[in-house]
Structures are given as structure tokens and as C-alpha cells.
Amino acid sequence: MARKIDEINESKFKGSGLLLHPHVLCEFLMAPSPLSAPEVADEATAHKKIYDQLRQVAETFPTASNGTVIPYRRHPDGWYMITEGLVSAMVVKNHLTALPTDVFLVTFPKAGTTWLKALLYSVFRRGADDLAAHGPHQLVPFLETQLFVNDRIPDLSSLPTPRLLNTHIPSQSLPESIAASGSKVVYLCRDPKDCFVSLWYFQNKFQKRDINESHRQFCDGISLFGPYWEHVLGYWKWHVEKPNQVLFLTYEELTADTLGQLRRLGEFLGRPFTVEEQEAGVDMKIVEACAIKNLSGLEVNRSGTTDIADRAVPNNVFFRRGVVGDWRNHLTPEMAKRIDDISHSKIWLAFASTIFTRERRIKGRLKIIGVLRGLFFMASSLTAEEVDGATTHKEIYDQLRQVVETFPTTLSCMGLYCRHPDGWYQSRKVVLSAMVIKRHLTAHATDIFLVTFPKSGTTWIKALLYSALHHGTDELAVRNPHQLVPFLESQLFINDQIPNLSSLPVPRLLMTHIPSQSLPDSVAASGSKVVYLCRDPKDCFVSLWHFWNRFVQWDINVALQEFCDGVTLFGSYWEHVLGYWKWHIERPSQMLFLTYEELAADTLGQLRRLAEFVGQPFTVEEQEAGVDRKIVEACTIQNLSGLEVNRSGTTNFTEKGVSNNIFFRRGVVGDWRNHLTPEMAKKIDVITESKFQESGLLLHPQFLQAKAE
Incomplete structure (x- = not known):
């Protein structure tokens, strides 16, 4: 029937020039033909004929300059690639028949493809032995650059089941059999800023490119398989419509909780890790073996090659840093903002143009709004003042509140915790505040952010920091430390309010428990100072347990299990500490990493170190006059807890006043010995x-001492 219509098309349009139009040629020549399964003796000749026909089609597509001698061409479906890549994609479209057992891994270029290939392959093999002898691209080949290349239509029936196949091809240009057959699709998305920087680095290995011009082209959508945004949205919508067929992962989630996401991947693919396997550490061993550092160090990836299209490509070019937020080291604030603005506009345009029934539109709205965080990581640098005047603060909170309601929850003894996409737990209310902060707080270069994991000595360090800046403690007599250095997420960005912080004195002293990966990008980019206080996790846990026992009885054994599982406020503890430790290692002049134990052992020395770091060192005269020693004495837990303001006063947190006296207990190093077996x-x-x-953190004095004990 189709062939009959095609013959009439060819007859009627012959001589009109219409057959040369890209869309007509593409539809005509990509339609199934007798050459789909060549019956002629020379199969290679038949395959070449198919490629040659489509090559003629591709050569009629519009071109776009990309800064190299080989221009991109624009596929009729709206994305860009070099000619041979387009030809291969068209052959894949027409000549690949997907099976229900197939697994397709899809990414936009430089979104974490190599890493996810290693993880995916290892899930099925229940081990990483093959990674020692084969690069990930040899184990999970690309359709368009490894299989359907060099005028060849491969016979994939010989591949083991399930067939693991990879592609960058946008969803609208895939073979229809993938959706129809029920094949599994795993899509990995990455922050577009990191994606762009990684792509720029990769292409620079082959030909030098100006980052400004590359940035402009990326934003214009003229990049390999781009535009980025349409690529991501295509698979996101597919995931929304068929979540059982398409698993949508983000690089940031995978980085923050690799083990959890690996287990999620195994579950989705019908290969969940059993309790026995988890106890034996099978999944953890895969995570360790597939770490970028480990993969890049393997001999096969240091000196081996993989055939890509018509050349052998060194495996080492597929490994770089893989660090979340590395874009901060390469993009100017203006470049980052342009990408963020496009991300924001594309999402809302997609929502407006998505067709739902009345019933599905409500659910669809939640899903599309969810993209604002789930896809583009709330990275927009717009401030509250830049938001459309018609959009009130409450509307902003309400929109994000709908997002938060889609996040997974877990029941703990302390109630229902919500899991932030970056992998940490809190109440929905605090997660919501953190998301508003991420988007609507613009840090200044003069700001000072104090950060701790809960019950790490927060109240004490607040008093010391405030006093170090003011070289005195008079205010402590009338105001609680939490009033002097307020929490962003529980005192400022609360009750549907986006506060105007411009009225705060300079430097602005701000406090948070939010993990590093969920802070506003402007904190790192602006050069704000960050002070992090870490505490022995055993003392930290005991103090946290005592604190919450003031409100509800909490069995210490159950509490310990939840703490160790990471299901605790702003937890896991270890990821929280590591996030800021790594920041300190990379930027020690911006991030000061203190420990409670050092502060307790040498409070005066650490106070001077703190004052030096925030640009307010104590002069020789001040030291001789004992200004710093008086601060140490005034800020002891015993003295602070005895002040009237802390014995009987209250501080507003969220919607209620909390007694100041609950923030003081013992503060003794090693108190865990009185409570833990x-x-x-x-x-x-x-x-x-x-x-x-x-x-490197185990080499820190605090942990060396704990290990020795």
C-alpha cells in the first residue's frame, strides 16, 4: 500500500523539483523499501546504495557554521550534526527493529555517557570485570557512530540479550519500534552549563575553539544533536507519559547518591540487587569500580582506542573531571545567566504548548513545573526583584510547593521526610525554602556564610563569628546567637516570603545547614566567604538525638540506624561534610574548614584564625589588651547558657517562637562515650x-585522633 503511494508520488512530482525538497526526499527515501532486507547477492552493495541515497538527501539539508571546516547540517526534525552522522541516524531510523528486551541508553553529548555506560553494563553483569579489558564504549556501542557506520547495516541479532545500545539521537528521530516494542530507555540529563563546558573541552581536543563563540552557538542550539533543551524535553515528556518505559536520571543525582541511583537503575531494568547482594557489597563494588578516577586509571582507558565512525579514538579523551558545578571555573556570570534564562523560558514554553486532556493537564502541570528543578536544577540566577511583578512571592512558593509534592518521601521516627533531588532529607517545608533560596538569593562578595551539619556546634560558632567581626560581645547579652546570625531556610526564607537582604549590614552574616550542592551558584561565583564547622559524627549524632528527644521520644537504636542510612535532617552527614571539605580543598581562600574538636582544644587560636579569614584580624594591641580572650570567655557554652536572653528568651523559627535554652546542652568532646555502645x-x-x-579528610587531626582511639 505504501509502495503504491510512493510510486504515484514519484510519477506526479517528477520534473517539478519537489522531490528535491528535503522533507519530501527524507520521507520518500527513508520509507521502508525492498532494500530494507537486501535479497541481492551482494549485501554490502545494497547497503551502500541505501546510504548513498540518504547521503544525497542529507546534502540538501541546510548547513550551519560551527567554527570548523566541516559544517553542521540541520535534520528535518530540527537538530544538528555533520552529514555522515545525519545519514547514520536516518539509516537507524528505518533499519533498526527494536526488541522488547532491548535497553537503550540515551544522553546529550557530554552528559555523563561513559560513566553511565559502565554502570549500566555492570548492573547486568553483576560485576565490573569486563571494564578492565574493554572501554565502556566498546561494551555499550553507539548506534550512529559505531554500528550504523561506513555504509553498513549491522546484523544485531547476534548480540546477547538484552542488547545494550547507546545513542545521542533526539527522541523524535528514533525508530518507532523502540516506543512500540516496549524497549527500556534510560536517559541521563546534566546541568546545561556543565554539559556545555564538558563539550567545549572535548571538542578542543581535536580543534581549538573560542569559548565565547562556542557558547553563542550552544545557546542558539547549533551544537551536536542540539538544541540541548529540545533534546532533554523530548525524553522528559516521554518519561512523563511512559515512566515504566523511560527512566529519567540526572548527573547531579547520580553524583550525589551513586549507590542509590545504581539500585534504582537495577530495579528499573528488572535486575534489582538482592538483600544478599547488598550485604555482600556487590553494588558498592560496582560503584567503586565505575568511579571516574578508577575508570580513567585502567590501562585500557589510558592507552587503548575505540573505533568511532572511521577512526580509532583514544579512550583517554572520554575522561576529564566529571565534577558537578565545574562550569563556575570557566563561565562568566553573564554566560551562565544566559544559559539559565534559556532553560527557564524553554520549560515554560514547553508547558504552554503541551497538549493534555483536562484531567491530565493538572498532573501534567506538576510534571512540567517539576522540570524546573528536576531538569535545570533551579540554576536560574534571576533575583526576586527581577521576577515579573505579577508573580508574587506566594505564587513562587506555590509553584515550587507543587514540585516538592512530587519528591519521594520516607517515614522516620521524627515524621515524614522529603528527599531533595540532590539526595538529602528534610521536611517539605524546609526543602521548599531551600529551593527558593537556590533561585532567589544573590550572594555578594562581602557576604559570610556559616555552615554546619545540625548539632555540630552551630550556636557556639555563631557567637564566636559575630564577636570576631565586631571585636566585642556586647550584643550577646541581649540577643541570642541565632538572632545575630539567622538561618536562611528557617528564619529568612519562610512563610512564603523572599526577604530583601539589602538592608542587612555589610558584611552580611548568614547561616545555613543546606548541603553544598544545593546552595545558590552565586555563593561560589561571588567569592563570598564560607566557614564550615565539622564535628565528630558520634558526638554529632548524640547531640542530635538529645535535641529531638526534647520534642518526641526517639529510641536511640532506631535513631542510629536512620543516621547511618543518611535519613536524617540535611543528611547524610558524610556527604554533607565531604561536599564542603572538597570545596575547601579546591578553594581554601574562600572556604575555611574548622572542626569542633580543634575549636574546643584551642578556642583562642581558632578564633584568631577565624578573624584572619574573614578579614578582621586582631591587632597586636588588641591581643595584648585581651580583646580576643574576653570573646573566648564570653562565648563559652557555660556563659552563653547562663545569660538571661538564653535562659528565658525565644527566637522565631518558621512560624513559631522556640525557647533559646534548648540550643544549649553540654558541648563536651567525646560525650558519645556516655551514650553509645x-x-x-x-x-x-x-x-x-x-x-x-x-x-584526604581522614588525615585531618580530628579523624586521626578518633581513629587512634
């Missing part, structure tokens, strides 16, 4: 050593 302490210590291994 040796087995409980060992459980925490084992996790600490495992999590901090290779980070």
Missing part, C-alpha cells in the same frame, strides 16, 4: 572511614 560507635566509625577514604 562500642558496637554503635564502631558502626559509625566504619562508615566514616569508608566514606572519607581517598578524600
Whole structure:
């Protein structure tokens, strides 16, 4: 029937020039033909004929300059690639028949493809042995650059089941059999700013490119398989419509919780890790073996090659840093903002143009709004003042509140926790505040951010920091430390308000428990100072347990299990500490990393160090006059807890006043020995050593001492 219509088309349009129009030629020549399964003796000749026909089609497509001698061409579906890549994609479209057992891994270029290939392959093999001898691209080949290349239509029936196949091809240009057959699709999305920087680095290995021109082209959509935004949205919509067929992952989630996402991947693919496998560490071993550092160090990836199209490409070009937020080291604030603005506009345009039934539109709205965080990581640098005047603060909160309601929850003894996409837990209300902060707080170069994991000595360090800046403690007599250095997420960005912080004195002293990966990008980009206080996790846990027991009885054994599982406020503890430790290692002049134990052992020395870091060092005269020593004495837990303001006063948190006296207990180093059994302490210590291994943090005096004990 189709052939009959095609013959009439060819007859009627012959001589009119219409057959040369790209859309007509593409539809005509990509339609199934007798050459789909060549019956002629010379199969290679038949395959070449198919490629040659489509090559003629591709050569009629519009071109776009990309800064190299080989221009991109624009596929009729709206994306860009070099001619041979387009030809291969068209052959794949017409000549690949997907099977229900197939697994397709899809990414936009430089979104974490190599890493996810290694993880995906290892999930099915239940181990990473093959990674020692084969690069990930050899184990999970690209359709368009490894299989359907060099005028060849491969016979994929010989591949083991399930067939693991990879592609960058946008969803609208895939073979229809993939959706129809029920094949599984795994899509990995990455922050577009990191994606662009990684792509720019990769292409620079072959030909030097100006980052400004490359940035302009990326934003204009003229990039390999781009535009980026349409690529991501195509698979996101497919995931929304068929979540059981398309798994949508983000690079940031995969980085923050690799083990959890690996288990999620195994579950989706019908290969969940059993309890026995988890206890034996099968999944953890895969995570470790597939770490970028480990993969890049393998001999096969240091010196081996992989055939891509018509050349052998060194495996080492597929490995760089893989660091979330690395774009900050390469993009100007203006470049980052342009990408963020496009991300924001594309999302809302997609929502406006998405067709739903009345019933599905409500659910669809939640999903599309969810993209604002789920896809583009709330990275927009717009401030509250730049938001359309018609959009009130409450509307902003309400929109994001709908997003938060789609996040997974877990029940703890303290109630229902919500899991932020960056991998940490809190109440929905605080997660919402954190998302508003991420988007609507613009940090200044003069700002000072104090950060702790809960119950790490927050109240004490607030008093010391405030006093170090003012070289005195008079205010402490009338105001609680939490009033002097307020929490962003529980005192400022609350009750549907986006505060105007411009009225705060300079430097602005701001406090948060939010993990590093969820802070506003402007904190790092502006050069704001960040002070992080870390505490022995055993003391931290005991203090947290005591604190919450003031409100509800909490069995210490259950509490310990939840703490070790990371299901705790702003947890996991270890990821929280590591995030800021790595920041300190990379930018020690911006990030000061203190420990509670050092502060307790040498408060005067650490106070001077703190004052030096924030640009307010104590002069020789001040030291001789004892200004710094008086601050140390005034800020002791015993003195602070005895002040009338802390004995009977209250501080507003969220919607209620909290008694100041609950923020003071003992503050004794090693108090955990009075509450934890040796087995409980060992459980925490084992996790600490495992999590901090290779980070350099175990070499820190605090942890060396704990290990010695």
C-alpha cells in the first residue's frame, strides 16, 4: 500500500523539483523499501546504495557554521550534526527493529555517557570485570557512530540479550519500534552549563575553539544533536507519559547518591540487587569500580582506542573531571545567566504548548513545573526583584510547593521526610525554602556564610563569628546567637516570603545547614566567604538525638540506624561534610574548614584564625589588651547558657517562637562515650572511614585522633 503511494508520488512530482525538497526526499527515501532486507547477492552493495541515497538527501539539508571546516547540517526534525552522522541516524531510523528486551541508553553529548555506560553494563553483569579489558564504549556501542557506520547495516541479532545500545539521537528521530516494542530507555540529563563546558573541552581536543563563540552557538542550539533543551524535553515528556518505559536520571543525582541511583537503575531494568547482594557489597563494588578516577586509571582507558565512525579514538579523551558545578571555573556570570534564562523560558514554553486532556493537564502541570528543578536544577540566577511583578512571592512558593509534592518521601521516627533531588532529607517545608533560596538569593562578595551539619556546634560558632567581626560581645547579652546570625531556610526564607537582604549590614552574616550542592551558584561565583564547622559524627549524632528527644521520644537504636542510612535532617552527614571539605580543598581562600574538636582544644587560636579569614584580624594591641580572650570567655557554652536572653528568651523559627535554652546542652568532646555502645560507635566509625577514604579528610587531626582511639 505504501509502495503504491510512493510510486504515484514519484510519477506526479517528477520534473517539478519537489522531490528535491528535503522533507519530501527524507520521507520518500527513508520509507521502508525492498532494500530494507537486501535479497541481492551482494549485501554490502545494497547497503551502500541505501546510504548513498540518504547521503544525497542529507546534502540538501541546510548547513550551519560551527567554527570548523566541516559544517553542521540541520535534520528535518530540527537538530544538528555533520552529514555522515545525519545519514547514520536516518539509516537507524528505518533499519533498526527494536526488541522488547532491548535497553537503550540515551544522553546529550557530554552528559555523563561513559560513566553511565559502565554502570549500566555492570548492573547486568553483576560485576565490573569486563571494564578492565574493554572501554565502556566498546561494551555499550553507539548506534550512529559505531554500528550504523561506513555504509553498513549491522546484523544485531547476534548480540546477547538484552542488547545494550547507546545513542545521542533526539527522541523524535528514533525508530518507532523502540516506543512500540516496549524497549527500556534510560536517559541521563546534566546541568546545561556543565554539559556545555564538558563539550567545549572535548571538542578542543581535536580543534581549538573560542569559548565565547562556542557558547553563542550552544545557546542558539547549533551544537551536536542540539538544541540541548529540545533534546532533554523530548525524553522528559516521554518519561512523563511512559515512566515504566523511560527512566529519567540526572548527573547531579547520580553524583550525589551513586549507590542509590545504581539500585534504582537495577530495579528499573528488572535486575534489582538482592538483600544478599547488598550485604555482600556487590553494588558498592560496582560503584567503586565505575568511579571516574578508577575508570580513567585502567590501562585500557589510558592507552587503548575505540573505533568511532572511521577512526580509532583514544579512550583517554572520554575522561576529564566529571565534577558537578565545574562550569563556575570557566563561565562568566553573564554566560551562565544566559544559559539559565534559556532553560527557564524553554520549560515554560514547553508547558504552554503541551497538549493534555483536562484531567491530565493538572498532573501534567506538576510534571512540567517539576522540570524546573528536576531538569535545570533551579540554576536560574534571576533575583526576586527581577521576577515579573505579577508573580508574587506566594505564587513562587506555590509553584515550587507543587514540585516538592512530587519528591519521594520516607517515614522516620521524627515524621515524614522529603528527599531533595540532590539526595538529602528534610521536611517539605524546609526543602521548599531551600529551593527558593537556590533561585532567589544573590550572594555578594562581602557576604559570610556559616555552615554546619545540625548539632555540630552551630550556636557556639555563631557567637564566636559575630564577636570576631565586631571585636566585642556586647550584643550577646541581649540577643541570642541565632538572632545575630539567622538561618536562611528557617528564619529568612519562610512563610512564603523572599526577604530583601539589602538592608542587612555589610558584611552580611548568614547561616545555613543546606548541603553544598544545593546552595545558590552565586555563593561560589561571588567569592563570598564560607566557614564550615565539622564535628565528630558520634558526638554529632548524640547531640542530635538529645535535641529531638526534647520534642518526641526517639529510641536511640532506631535513631542510629536512620543516621547511618543518611535519613536524617540535611543528611547524610558524610556527604554533607565531604561536599564542603572538597570545596575547601579546591578553594581554601574562600572556604575555611574548622572542626569542633580543634575549636574546643584551642578556642583562642581558632578564633584568631577565624578573624584572619574573614578579614578582621586582631591587632597586636588588641591581643595584648585581651580583646580576643574576653570573646573566648564570653562565648563559652557555660556563659552563653547562663545569660538571661538564653535562659528565658525565644527566637522565631518558621512560624513559631522556640525557647533559646534548648540550643544549649553540654558541648563536651567525646560525650558519645556516655551514650553509645562500642558496637554503635564502631558502626559509625566504619562508615566514616569508608566514606572519607581517598578524600584526604581522614588525615585531618580530628579523624586521626578518633581513629587512634
